[in-house]
Amino acid sequence: MTGDISSASNPRLPVELASSTTFLLKRLGFAAKEQAMEAYEKTGLHPYHYAVLAVLDEGSRETQGAIADALNYDRGQLVGLLDELEERGLIERKRDPADRRRQSVRMTPEGKSALTKLRALTLKLENDFLANLDVDQRAALHGLLRELARQHLPHCAFQKESAPAAADG
Numbered sequence: 642m643t644g645d646i647s648s649a650s651n652p653r654l655p656v657e658l659a660s661s662t663t664f665l666l667k668r669l670g671f672a673a674k675e676q677a678m679e680a681y682e683k684t685g686l687h688p689y690h691y692a693v694l695a696v697l698d699e700g701s702r703e704t705q706g707a708i709a710d711a712l713n714y715d716r717g718q719l720v721g722l723l724d725e726l727e728e729r730g731l732i733e734r735k736r737d738p739a740d741r742r743r744q745s746v747r748m749t750p751e752g753k754s755a756l757t758k759l760r761a762l763t764l765k766l767e768n769d770f771l772a773n774l775d776v777d778q779r780a781a782l783h784g785l786l787r788e789l790a791r792q793h794l795p796h797c798a799f800q801k802e803s804a805p806a807a808a809d810g
Contacts, residue, residue, distance in 0.1 A: 677766055684762065685729075686755065689714070689722050691763065694731065694756040697748040705734075705744045713796045731755050 658664050677688050696711050697703070709719040723746060726732040731752035737743035748756070771779050790797040 673770055676770065680762055680766055684759065686759065690726055690731075691756070691759040693719070693722055693726060694748060694752055694759065697732065697746060697752070698756055703745050703747060704737075705746060708746060726752070
């Protein structure tokens, strides 16, 4: 038998699919998410928790509604995430005395410590995932993705002045 064993165990995609930019974006997104989920699982937290802590660290969104809006999360889903973060002592919630329907949320010192660790994990995941790209290629890719985000995911777009070094979630 003259066939290559690696091609039998690792079949190639049809050229039509491999030639599709959106197909590759989707597959790469799935791969990045899977790697992130595995890594975050080891911390006992989730990328969604990281996103909530990152929003709170900006300091401008302190109500549950503002956090949900900033992340484009369902408000019911956010309540569950906040419950989990509160159980771990990473955030505190308090009723607004002026409006009892409103909950203010703040990160605890333990939350800040967890956020620092999650940022390091996120940076490692990004560096590992993009390892085959040099600095200029990474910048070009990020610029192109930001342009697509402005069109398709406006809530993901940010202004140059407030651009973070790296983010996941």
